Amino acid sequence: MALRCVLLATLFCLVAPAGAGDLDAFPATVEGKQRQVIRLPQVANENRFMVELVPGRMELVDCNRRSYHAQIERxxxxxxxxxxxxxxDPVAGATTLKxxxxxxxxxRRFVRMRDESLMLPYNADLPLVVYVPAGIELKYRVWRADKNFSEARTR
Known part of the structure; x- marks a missing residue:
């Protein structure tokens, strides 16, 4: 029993606590972009979850729809x-001209950047670190897949 306690204590000493220290490996800036950090909570079955990054910025806009495109590099x-x-860096997307x-x-409205590559796998073990251009806000949302599968039918 004493040996088990010593082994557990040693194991806890070797595991780095999550927090600011886990960011030491990441650069403070990349290409002049600001570091944004997302810490996800632990969940059961992480493979059922995805994280959607929603970058954008507040702008004074009229009644026309507008957006930007941005790609993310891993x-x-x-x-x-x-x-x-x-x-x-954001590139102006299509807008309506009504x-x-x-x-x-x-x-004033949050105008988001769009791209298919902004959906990322869920991983609560490490912080999600994203470098964004100056003036860009980073929001996110978590998507969850249903436990049940539906069947396709042949017609």
Whole structure:
């Protein structure tokens, strides 16, 4: 029993606590971009979850829809094997060009960046580190798949 306690105490000493220290392996900035960190809670069956990154910025906009496109590049911390992501600079996307109703007042709204590559695997063991251009906010949401499968039918 005493040996078991010693082994457990040794194991806890070897495991680095999660927190600011787990960011030491990651660069403070990449290509002049700001580091954003997301810490995900532990969940059962992580393979049922995905994280959607929602970068964007607050802008004064009219009644037309607008968005930006940005790609995300997956990189690895040399010597550590940890994954981090670098968001490209935003490129203006398509916008509607309709005339706004008379008296329409512009509003401040979060204009998001879109790209299919912004869906990432869920991993609560390490922080999700993303480097974003200056002036860009990073929001996120977690997607969960249903436990049940539906069957396709042949017709």
């Amino acid at each position: 990189k690895t911390v040399e010597g550590w094997g940890y994954t981090y992501y670098v968001l490209s 005339a706004c109703p008379p008296g329409y007042k512009k509003k």
